[in-house]
Amino acid sequence: MMNPLIVVNLKTYQQGKEVLKLCRKIEKVSKDIVVGVQVGDVYEVAHKTSLKVYCQHVDAVEPGRNTGFVAVEGVKSDGAVGVFLNHSEHPLTWDVLKKTVLRCKEVGLKTLVFAGSLKDAKRIEKLGVDYVCIEPAELVGGEVSVSTARPELIAEIGKKLKGKFLVGAGIHNHEDIEVAMKFGASGVALSSAVTTAKNPEKVLRKLLEK
Ligand code: G3P
Numbered sequence: 507m508m509n510p511l512i513v514v515n516l517k518t519y520q521q522g523k524e525v526l527k528l529c530r531k532i533e534k535v536s537k538d539i540v541v542g543v544q545v546g547d548v549y550e551v552a553h554k555t556s557l558k559v560y561c562q563h564v565d566a567v568e569p570g571r572n573t574g575f576v577a578v579e580g581v582k583s584d585g586a587v588g589v590f591l592n593h594s595e596h597p598l599t600w601d602v603l604k605k606t607v608l609r610c611k612e613v614g615l616k617t618l619v620f621a622g623s624l625k626d627a628k629r630i631e632k633l634g635v636d637y638v639c640i641e642p643a644e645l646v647g648g649e650v651s652v653s654t655a656r657p658e659l660i661a662e663i664g665k666k667l668k669g670k671f672l673v674g675a676g677i678h679n680h681e682d683i684e685v686a687m688k689f690g691a692s693g694v695a696l697s698s699a700v701t702t703a704k705n706p707e708k709v710l711r712k713l714l715e716k
Contacts, residue, residue, distance in 0.1 A: 510683050511693030512714070513618065513639070513672060515542040515562070515590070519701040528706060529555050535710040542590050542618075542695075545576050552585025560588040560618060563596055566605035578606075578613045588616030588636065594643035600629075607633045618672070618695075624662055631669050638671045639695050645675035647698050652676060653685035664690030680715055 520528055525547045532539050533555045542560045543551050552559040565575040581589065591606055592598045598606065603619070610617050616636040621627035627638045640663050645652050652675040653660065660673055673686040674695030683694050696713075703709040 508687075509538075510687055510691075510714075511538070511540065511672065512536070512710075513540040513542060513560075513674075513693065513695040514700050514710075515593075515674075515695055515697040516544070516547075516701055517542075517562070517595070517697055518544060519697070526550055526554060528701065529557055531707045532700070532710060533557050535707055535714065539710075540588070540618075545581065548581055548586045549584040558588070559586050560590055560616070561586045562590050562593070564589045564591070564606060564610065564615075566602060566609045568609075578609045578615055582613045582615055586615060588618060591617060591619045592630070593620045594622055594641060594646060603630075604633060607635055620674075624659065624666060627663055627667060627671065631667055636670070637692070638667060638669065639674055640671060641674040641695065643675075648676045649678070650676050651678055651682040653682040657685055657689070660686055660689040660691065677713075680713055683713065 529541055529551045537556045540558045542562050545561050548561050561581045564578050564581050567575045567577055569577055569579050592603050607617050618637040619630045619635045620639045620641055621630050622643050630638050670692040672693050672695050673691045677694045677696040678699045686694050700706045
């Protein structure tokens with residue numbers, strides 16, 4: 507099995523100094539882990555760790571009169587290498603998603619775009635995104651993983667998508683990762699298993715254990 511790409515979505519579980527603390531623990535396990543952080547944390551995590559930092563959201567605006575929006579140029583210059591878009595907790599309309607992916611390409615930010623179904627995944631893939639991440643919304647944050655509850659969905663995605671895809675929702679153990687990889691995923695996205703753990707480092711090491 508090739509090494510799985512591990513994406514830890516920090517969501518808004520921690521704030522400020524706690525975010526950096528958690529990222530430092532993640533970094534100890536592997537520098538190859540991608541962390542998805544809030545916009546305000548991009549600069550610090552990117553400058554104080556060697557993790558690959560993705561911003562959890564950006565807007566399709568040009569620099570200028572866009573009070574309160576998140577400009578791709580800002581996120582890029584703060585040190586992000588990529589962005590998340592269209593998470594089930596932050597869904598975008600098709601039009602906005604298309605424009606935002608385009609803006610990210612213009613400035614050289616990688617795009618990890620979430621999809622809840624095979625139909626959405628196929629449509630999103632056509633935008634030329636870097637990763638499609640399949641997450642059935644009803645399993646996000648739960649105890650039962652997508653690998654346990656919906657292996658057939660992962661298998662179907664593996665057959666129908668041409669590009670790289672990730673799998674997420676309820677990922678808790680190494681077996682969850684193995685199932686995803688067996689069906690052709692490049693890795694997994696996870697959150698609560700790590701962000702709410704007493705010992706996130708231990709949890710991550712166990713997840714990666716072969
Ligand atoms: O993006 C990953 C996330 O939505 C999955 O969350 O808590 O089910 O691992 P969780």
